[in-house]
Amino acid sequence: MPAQPLISVQLLCKHFRAFKRREGLWGGIQNLFVREYQTVRAVDDISFDIEPGEMVGYIGPNGAGKSTTIKMLTGILVPSTGRIISNGFVPWRQRTDYVKTIGVVFGQRTQLWWDIAVIESFKLLRRIYGVSQRDFDDRMELFHQVLGISDYLNTPVRKLSLGERMRCDLAAALLHNPPILFLDEPTIGLDVVAKDHIRKFLRAINERYRTTVLLTTHDLDDIEELCRRIVIIDHGKLLYDGPLPELKQKLLRTKQIKFALRDSEAAGTLQRALSSEGLDAEAVDEVTYRVRFDRTRVSTSELIRKILAAGDIRDLLIEDEPIEEIIKRIYGGESVMEVSTRT
Amino acid sequence: MSLRNIMVVYRKELTDSLRDRRTLISMVVVPIVIFPLMSIGMGTFVAKMMIKAKDEVPKVMILNGRNSPRVVADLKALSGIEFVPSADDYKQEISEKKIRAAVDIPSDFDAAVEQGNAATVNIYDYNGDLKSGFAADKIEKFLKDLQRETVQKRLEARKLPATLVDPFQVKTENVAPQEKVTGAAIGGFLPYFIIVLCLMGATYPAIDLTAGEKERGTIETILCSPVPRTDIVLGKFLMVLTAALCTAVLAIISMGTSFHVAKQMLADTPGAKDVLNFTIGMKTIGAVFLMVLPVAVLFASALIAIALMAKSYKEAQSYIAPLTILVVLPAVAGLMPGVEFNARMALVPILNTSLVCKEIVAGTYHWNYIAIIFASTCVYASAALYVAVSLFKREDVLFRT
Numbered sequence: 181m182p183a184q185p186l187i188s189v190q191l192l193c194k195h196f197r198a199f200k201r202r203e204g205l206w207g208g209i210q211n212l213f214v215r216e217y218q219t220v221r222a223v224d225d226i227s228f229d230i231e232p233g234e235m236v237g238y239i240g241p242n243g244a245g246k247s248t249t250i251k252m253l254t255g256i257l258v259p260s261t262g263r264i265i266s267n268g269f270v271p272w273r274q275r276t277d278y279v280k281t282i283g284v285v286f287g288q289r290t291q292l293w294w295d296i297a298v299i300e301s302f303k304l305l306r307r308i309y310g311v312s313q314r315d316f317d318d319r320m321e322l323f324h325q326v327l328g329i330s331d332y333l334n335t336p337v338r339k340l341s342l343g344e345r346m347r348c349d350l351a352a353a354l355l356h357n358p359p360i361l362f363l364d365e366p367t368i369g370l371d372v373v374a375k376d377h378i379r380k381f382l383r384a385i386n387e388r389y390r391t392t393v394l395l396t397t398h399d400l401d402d403i404e405e406l407c408r409r410i411v412i413i414d415h416g417k418l419l420y421d422g423p424l425p426e427l428k429q430k431l432l433r434t435k436q437i438k439f440a441l442r443d444s445e446a447a448g449t450l451q452r453a454l455s456s457e458g459l460d461a462e463a464v465d466e467v468t469y470r471v472r473f474d475r476t477r478v479s480t481s482e483l484i485r486k487i488l489a490a491g492d493i494r495d496l497l498i499e500d501e502p503i504e505e506i507i508k509r510i511y512g513g514e515s516v517m518e519v520s521t522r523t
Numbered sequence: 524m525s526l527r528n529i530m531v532v533y534r535k536e537l538t539d540s541l542r543d544r545r546t547l548i549s550m551v552v553v554p555i556v557i558f559p560l561m562s563i564g565m566g567t568f569v570a571k572m573m574i575k576a577k578d579e580v581p582k583v584m585i586l587n588g589r590n591s592p593r594v595v596a597d598l599k600a601l602s603g604i605e606f607v608p609s610a611d612d613y614k615q616e617i618s619e620k621k622i623r624a625a626v627d628i629p630s631d632f633d634a635a636v637e638q639g640n641a642a643t644v645n646i647y648d649y650n651g652d653l654k655s656g657f658a659a660d661k662i663e664k665f666l667k668d669l670q671r672e673t674v675q676k677r678l679e680a681r682k683l684p685a686t687l688v689d690p691f692q693v694k695t696e697n698v699a700p701q702e703k704v705t706g707a708a709i710g711g712f713l714p715y716f717i718i719v720l721c722l723m724g725a726t727y728p729a730i731d732l733t734a735g736e737k738e739r740g741t742i743e744t745i746l747c748s749p750v751p752r753t754d755i756v757l758g759k760f761l762m763v764l765t766a767a768l769c770t771a772v773l774a775i776i777s778m779g780t781s782f783h784v785a786k787q788m789l790a791d792t793p794g795a796k797d798v799l800n801f802t803i804g805m806k807t808i809g810a811v812f813l814m815v816l817p818v819a820v821l822f823a824s825a826l827i828a829i830a831l832m833a834k835s836y837k838e839a840q841s842y843i844a845p846l847t848i849l850v851v852l853p854a855v856a857g858l859m860p861g862v863e864f865n866a867r868m869a870l871v872p873i874l875n876t877s878l879v880c881k882e883i884v885a886g887t888y889h890w891n892y893i894a895i896i897f898a899s900t901c902v903y904a905s906a907a908l909y910v911a912v913s914l915f916k917r918e919d920v921l922f923r924t
Contacts, residue, residue, distance in 0.1 A: 256746045257918055276749045284747045291744035293535070295542040307531050308748055 185229035186360065186392050187253070192262035194223040194248050194416075222248040224416035225262070232359070233390040235382070237407035237424075239397060241511050245416040246396040250364050253394070254284050267360055280309060283353035287365035290349050292337045298348050299333040302355060309356040316355070323351040326384050327377075343374025350381065354391075361385075363395035367402055379405050400503045414511055424503075431506045431514070435475045438497040439487055441467045446491025453490040457483070467494075524757070528750045532758025533765075540728055540762060549727045550766045554720050554774035559781040563788065572653075580605050581623035581658035584613050591632035594669070598626070601665055604658060617649050623658035624648045626666075636673055713778070714880030715854045717771050717815055718873060722822050722850050724770025725763050726843060729826035732759045734839035742921060756827070756915035760908065763823040771815055775808055810883045814893070817900035818876050822850075824907035831914050834923055857881055869895045872903045 200216040201207070223245040230236055240246050251257040252264060255271035255278055264271055269278035285291075292301040306316045324330040327347045332340060340348065346366065353361065366382075367375045383406060385391045397403060403410055403424060410427065412420040420427060441447060444466050454461050454471060457478065461469040473483060480498065487493060540546040586609050588595045599606050610616065613625040627645040629635070635642040644666055648659035674688055736742045745755060829846060833839035850873055857877025864882070869875050875896040882889060914920045 251743070254747050256743060257922070276751050279747055279749045284744070286740070286743055289740040289744060291741070291747070293539060296538065300538075304531070304535055305748075308528075308750060 186232045186234075187230040187266045187394070188264070189229070189249075189253075190227050190263045192223055192226045192249070192252065192264060193221065193260045194245070194252060194257060195260045196220045196222055221416045223252070223259075223413075226413065226416070226418045227262075228411055228418070228421050230392060230394060232392055233386070234409060235386055235393040235395070235407045237397060237403035237410040238394055238413070239400070239403065239410060239507065240413040240419075244414045246413065247364055248416075249413070250284075250362050250394075250396060254282060254362055255279060280356060281358050281360065283356070283358040283361045285346075285349050285353045285361075285363045285366055287346070287363070287368040290337060290345055291352055292345070292348055294337050296336055297334045298329070298337060298340070301337070301348075301352060302333075305352055305355050311356050315357070319351075319355055319357065323354075326381055327351055341374075343370050343377065346370060346374065346378060347381070350378065354385065357389070359389075359391060361391050361393045363393065363397075365397055366395060367397060367399050375399070375401070382406055400507060404503060412507070412510055419510055428500065428503065428506065431509065432501055433474055433476065434472050434501045435480060436470055436472045436499050436501070437480075437483065437487065438464070438468065438470045438499065439493050440495040441469070442492040442494045443467065450487065450490040453486055457486070459483075524751065524753050528754035529758045529761065532750060532755050533761045536728075536732060536759055536762035537765065540731075540766070543731070546728050546731065546766065550724045550769050551773060553723065554770045555777045557716075557720070558774065558777040559784070561781075563781065563785045579654055581654055581661075582607050582621070583658050583662065584609050584616070584622050584625040586613060586625055586627040587630060588628040588632070589630040590634065591628055591630070593633045594628055594636075597669070598628075598662070598665065601661065604661060613647065617647055617655065620649070620652070620654075623652075623655045624662060626662050639677070713884050714811060714815070714877045715857060716778070717774055717811065717880070718818060718854045718877060719851060720774045721767045721771045721815060721819050722826075722847065725767035725819070725822045725826050726847075728766045729763045729823065730830045730833075730836055730839040730843070732762060733827055733830040734833040735836050737833075737921075738835045746921070752916050753912055756912050760823055760827055760911060763827060764819055767819040767823050768816070771812065771819060775812065779808065807884055807886075810888070811880050814876050814880055814883070814897065814900075817897060817904045818873065820904035821872065821900060821907050824904060824911045828907060828911040828914055831911065831920055832923070853877060864889065864892055866895070870899050872900060876900060 196219070197217045198220045200218045202210050202216075226245075226249065238246055238249065248257065252259050253266060253271060255275035258272040267278065267281050269281070271278050291305075292298060293304070302316075302320070305311075306313075311319070320330075327350065329344070329347050329351055332344055332348075337345060337348070350366070361382075363382075367378055370378065379402065382393060382395075386393055393406075395402065395406070408423055410420065410422070410424050411418065441450070447463075447467075447469070450469070451461055459471055459473055459478070461471050464470055471483070471487075484496065484498075487496070540550075580603060582605050584607050585595060585598060588609075607622060609625075613622065616622045617625060625647040627647070629642050629644070632642055632644070634640075646659050646662055646666075649655040675685070678685060678687060736745065746752070748755075750758075825846065826843065829842050830839040833842055853871060853874030854877045856874050857880075864878055868878065869892050875892075879889070879893055879896050883893075
């Protein structure tokens with residue numbers, strides 16, 4: 181008997197009534213007198229469960245409804261219809277008790293005081309969340325170890341780099357040791373090193389405290405490095421919910437082989453051998469070539485054999501289609517419902 | 524609702540605001556600076572104007588005056604007036620302020636007076652022009668004296684008593700206390716400034732804590748905290764109220780101090796004495812502050828409610844601009860000399876406070892009106908606060924698209 185899911189979302193909908201603007205001058209005048217409204221379905225019949233300790237990536241293009249979902253999960257917005265039970269609470273109804281058990285980070289905005297030292301914000305949050313001094317000191321010690329924030333605790337937030345600020349924001353969200361963490365684009369705008377730091381930290385707290393994490397992102401590296409499971413939405417509708425490898429397995433259509441010749445003389449022979457298969461070698465530079473192929477039609481081992489037979493190969497690299505390409509196809513309308521495991 | 528939460532939010536907003544230059548300017552600098560500027564500047568200016576008007580020797584034209592050498596000679600003997608030769612375009616010259624007044628002595632005026640025939644002397648002046656008024660007044664005084672002298676001579680010639688033409692004397696005596704006299708002069712002006720400054724002091728923080736927060740996107744992070752929305756908005760409200768009251772208190776202190784200083788500085792300047800001749804007691808200050816208190820609550824709540832509707836700082840400013848006019852108008856009405864109390868007026872917010880403060884400064888305490896005004900303003904303020912709190916709980920207001 182599986183345990184009760186930590187977060188259960190059922191047939192969640194959020195509709196906004198938006199004012200429909202007419203175009204042009206005449207339209208502008210009409211707008212003043214007769215207003216037309218349209219219902220925007222920001223989130224439309226979404227259902228998913230999240231188990232304790234899971235790290236789930238919540239992805240979708242801009243305006244897909246990711247942030248609206250997060251806002252409903254954190255109790256800021258009230259769903260139009262549908263049900264959310266998170267950590268035993270109905271977020272919007274029992275908001276103040278519920279938010280004591282969650283941490284939230286909005287990547288593009290900070291909950292820290294802009295003009296004053298970081299530590300002041302932490303002290304304020306300690307009072308708001310009613311964290312005891314002892315627990316507070318313990319947490320600060322942990323954050324120092326894994327995030328290394330103690331160096332700039334006395335610096336005003338506005339003087340921090342984006343990466344430093346994000347670390348402080350994460351620390352602020354986790355000050356009361358919540359079992360659930362919601363992250364809305366936590367790595368947006370960060371450099372490679374800062375991103376890596378944040379990801380390591382998230383993995384660490386997930387392993388150490390079994391903190392359940394739901395994160396939205398546009399950076400698929402975040403997903404690949406952190407989440408075993410992804411949920412994809414677009415236009416408010418759920419497109420996919422399942423493990424990332426499975427999505428790749430089912431939707432991965434093309435692969436590419438990149439190879440380097442010892443000298444450029446063999447290039448002609450190679451091109452001929454490949455074109456007999458209906459393939460085309462694309463030159464990266466004089467000696468490096470790239471071949472894209474449909475893995476359902478062409479056997480990878482057969483193709484490698486052909487390439488090796490055609491010339492003197494110095495180096496060879498087989499790559500899957502990048503996950504970005506797959507996601508792009510999904511956003512573009514390619515159906516993934518047949519591979520969806522949970523809906 | 525918990526006081527602890529409200530105070531946590533309040534402390535946060537206060538700490539934040541004290542670091543914000545714009546808030547400090549509207550809350551502290553403006554009220555402190557405006558009164559010394561006004562009192563010393565205005566006092567000096569008005570005094571100088573009056574002295575200048577009095578000191579200038581006005582040019583006056585005598586028209587006609589044929590066969591009346593005596594009256595013309597007496598006129599010309601008047602000190603402080605320079606007489607110029609007559610010209611036909613005297614009206615235009617008065618309008619253009621080349622001369623200040625003209626006096627038309629009819630022909631054979633001396634003889635007419637001697638023989639007891641009727642005669643009319645016309646004085647031409649420019650109404651509203653201070654210097655023209657001075658000149659005309661001098662001429663008129665001279666003619667009135669001449670009139671009295673003539674009457675006296677005639678009575679004496681006929682051996683009649685002076686009471687024949689002046690059967691009794693009329694005298695007026697001022698019984699109003701000194702406070703009341705000065706109160707009438709500046710009574711309207713004091714509450715007006717306090718009310719307007721109160722609004723100004725509250726405006727910036729009210730926008731910053733609502734629309735500003737939306738614009739910066741930090742509203743979501745606040746709404747994620749385990750503080751109920753009512754407590755958040757009440758904490759914010761207290762901050763805005765603090766700003767309003769701080770502005771009012773500083774304004775009152777600054778006003779008291781600067782008028783005191785101005786009085787001493789300009790003690791030797793004649794004329795300035797009349798402008799600045801008043802004192803405001805502690806009791807008056809306390810009473811005015813008490814009356815302004817519910818107005819400040821009303822402002823803070825109304826401003827928060829309005830600014831909350833806006834998506835951005837700019838939008839909030841354009842919503843609040845008309846409110847400023849709504850506030851200034853009744854406050855100005857309180858400044859007008861003729862506006863007096865009645866029960867209906869006591870219910871008009873802001874105007875009522877403005878009027879009652881005017882009376883308080885003038886030393887009169889209408890207790891029944893004071894009670895009605897205080898109570899009614901408290902009712903308006905509570906209603907506004909209720910609206911602000913309700914709006915803060917509405918999703919479509921907080922996340923207007």
